[in-house]
Amino acid sequence: MNFKASDVVMKFKGLTALDGVSLDVAKGEIVGLIGPNGSGKTTLLNVTSGVYSPTSGSFSMGAESWSSISLRDAARRGIRRTFQNIRLFNSLTVLETVEVASAWLGTGDRRENALNALDELHFTQHRDRIATELAYGMQRRLEIARAIAGRLEFLLLDEPTAGLNHGESEEIVTIVQAIRRRRGCGIVIIDHDLNVIMNVCDRVVVLSEGKVIASGPPQEVRRDPQVIKAYLGS
Amino acid sequence: MAMSQKWWPRALIGSAQILVLVSLIVAGVSLLGSSTDQRILTVFLINLIAAIGLQIYTGTSGIISFGHVGFMALGAYGSALFTADPAIKAMGIPNAPDFILTSAMGFLPAMLIGVGVAAIVAAVIGRVFVRLGGSAAAVATLGFMVMVFTVLSNAEEWTRGAKAFSGIPAYTTMGWCMGAFAVILVIARLLRESDTGLGLRSSRDDAIAAQASGVDVVNSRYVMWVASAACSAVAGALYAHYIGAILPKAFHFELTFLIVTMVIVGGQSITGAIVGTLLITILAEALRRLENGFSLGSFSLSEAPGLTTAVLALLIVFTLTMRPQGLVGRWELDDLTMRWLAKRRPAASGAALPFEKDRERNPAA
Ligand SMILES: Nc1ncnc2c1ncn2[C@@H]1O[C@H](COP(=O)(O)OP(=O)(O)OP(=O)(O)O)[C@@H](O)[C@H]1O
Numbered sequence A: 001m002n003f004k005a006s007d008v009v010m011k012f013k014g015l016t017a018l019d020g021v022s023l024d025v026a027k028g029e030i031v032g033l034i035g036p037n038g039s040g041k042t043t044l045l046n047v048t049s050g051v052y053s054p055t056s057g058s059f060s061m062g063a064e065s066w067s068s069i070s071l072r073d074a075a076r077r078g079i080r081r082t083f084q085n086i087r088l089f090n091s092l093t094v095l096e097t098v099e100v101a102s103a104w105l106g107t108g109d110r111r112e113n114a115l116n117a118l119d120e121l122h123f124t125q126h127r128d129r130i131a132t133e134l135a136y137g138m139q140r141r142l143e144i145a146r147a148i149a150g151r152l153e154f155l156l157l158d159e160p161t162a163g164l165n166h167g168e169s170e171e172i173v174t175i176v177q178a179i180r181r182r183r184g185c186g187i188v189i190i191d192h193d194l195n196v197i198m199n200v201c202d203r204v205v206v207l208s209e210g211k212v213i214a215s216g217p218p219q220e221v222r223r224d225p226q227v228i229k230a231y232l233g234s
Numbered sequence B: 001m002a003m004s005q006k007w008w009p010r011a012l013i014g015s016a017q018i019l020v021l022v023s024l025i026v027a028g029v030s031l032l033g034s035s036t037d038q039r040i041l042t043v044f045l046i047n048l049i050a051a052i053g054l055q056i057y058t059g060t061s062g063i064i065s066f067g068h069v070g071f072m073a074l075g076a077y078g079s080a081l082f083t084a085d086p087a088i089k090a091m092g093i094p095n096a097p098d099f100i101l102t103s104a105m106g107f108l109p110a111m112l113i114g115v116g117v118a119a120i121v122a123a124v125i126g127r128v129f130v131r132l133g134g135s136a137a138a139v140a141t142l143g144f145m146v147m148v149f150t151v152l153s154n155a156e157e158w159t160r161g162a163k164a165f166s167g168i169p170a171y172t173t174m175g176w177c178m179g180a181f182a183v184i185l186v187i188a189r190l191l192r193e194s195d196t197g198l199g200l201r202s203s204r205d206d207a208i209a210a211q212a213s214g215v216d217v218v219n220s221r222y223v224m225w226v227a228s229a230a231c232s233a234v235a236g237a238l239y240a241h242y243i244g245a246i247l248p249k250a251f252h253f254e255l256t257f258l259i260v261t262m263v264i265v266g267g268q269s270i271t272g273a274i275v276g277t278l279l280i281t282i283l284a285e286a287l288r289r290l291e292n293g294f295s296l297g298s299f300s301l302s303e304a305p306g307l308t309t310a311v312l313a314l315l316i317v318f319t320l321t322m323r324p325q326g327l328v329g330r331w332e333l334d335d336l337t338m339r340w341l342a343k344r345r346p347a348a349s350g351a352a353l354p355f356e357k358d359r360e361r362n363p364a365a
């Protein structure tokens, strides 16, 4: 089963954030999404996960297709995500935060599923603490734990290593690979840390000013002159 | 973890803890208190049920309702009309339909009628109301309360209009109050901890993240709205059968203000509603005694009946500015005891210090 976004256009008033972007992710594949600030990476995640309805374009997953979707329906189809600007619940504990997702998107015991998701994120402590009072690095990991609890087909990670130190970034890389191995889901990962992208991705897609300017295996994309000009060179 | 792997035992443990504490208060006052104290205690228990009723919706959705006293009124009149002595009804409301005039039901079935009416009305208006938040919700729910008041005041054939409807049997005993309180407490806690309640609480904090976790915000609110209206109606019925005579004016701004203050000051949890009710009952009682006899030199405060209302208003302002999450915030009594126990044995591997903010690293770094 593949997830496909085709010819997606997203306009905000005068600004065209996405200008005919197509993206194809297979289950079990990790795709890196890179590009300069403001190139439309987060916007692509937002229209895919149902935060916005795109101006035009279409999406499909397996036999289903749609042109716009609600946040909740996307989640119910297993399209799950984290947020670049962390969005945690400031009156819920760590465990409750993950339980929200396992309760609404999972089958079976909500607590057991939540504890399993926390284990996958190496979250062995602090489960009874208020989510937003955790250290920053743990908040990033908690977002991922919440995103993998319950049904998971495609996981969209928006800068999961932003603000983390080297050791913590390495840990995220390990965790992301483990999630793919264990869950067999497709993963889209946005990151400004090229080491992370090169280490973890099967394929890289480069966005610039709302358009895909390159796509392919990490080593190839790295050498693409257009990419060097638009992104790496900057 | 020593904690149970299921979510619901904690709700029952928490309810039991609160029940024990409230029972101790009731036992103490019953044994040692004057008849005035017992009267205050009964009103306290009825207000407690009303506050928990409101909290079922407000504590999970984060949306305030000024309309729940309207549901109390429906519960009160619903129950009163079907239990009052037919001879008294023949004089007071001779033009009421036969099924009301002839009815002389027991407390439980009549209360259930009142609760049913409130639940049906809540279910009908709820589809629209639960889509509103913030000031729109405040205005709409307040409008609903005023509408119930107006309808009851004008439905003279059924309610005697603005005049008191009396002859309501004095069914409300301490036993009924405690029984109703126990049932509603457990229902409220189970709803709060359920998938629906948990999802709704998450949506209060961040609606986008909640929906991205699959939460159906509107339907969850709807469930809580109807349940919360039904519980408020129980408080109304208990009130009617305690006072023995009701009039629409009893379910108006003053009571609304009182119950809302209890909930806002107490916090977002069921425990919060209880703490708020306890605090305000004690405070109101102290102020009432002050209003009735206190004088300072030549200046007498006995002519200041608005004192209680003024103090409640100050309390709301103080809470909203200094501690918007209320006295106990999101916590329940069992959370607080678990946390307190965890703090006492911090040596145990990795035990969290729940109230200590994590300052390991600044997010801006
Ligand atoms: N809700 C919105 N309303 C108006 N403009 C928006 C909105 N969201 C994004 N944009 C604009 O769309 C463009 C793309 O933004 P987007 O956040 O997708 O970039 P990005 O590639 O994720 O950048 P970064 O690397 O900084 O996260 C930007 O110019 C941004 O200002």
Ligand SMILES: [Mg+2]
Residues within 6 Å of the ligand: A041, A042, A043, A084
């Ligand atoms: Mg972005």
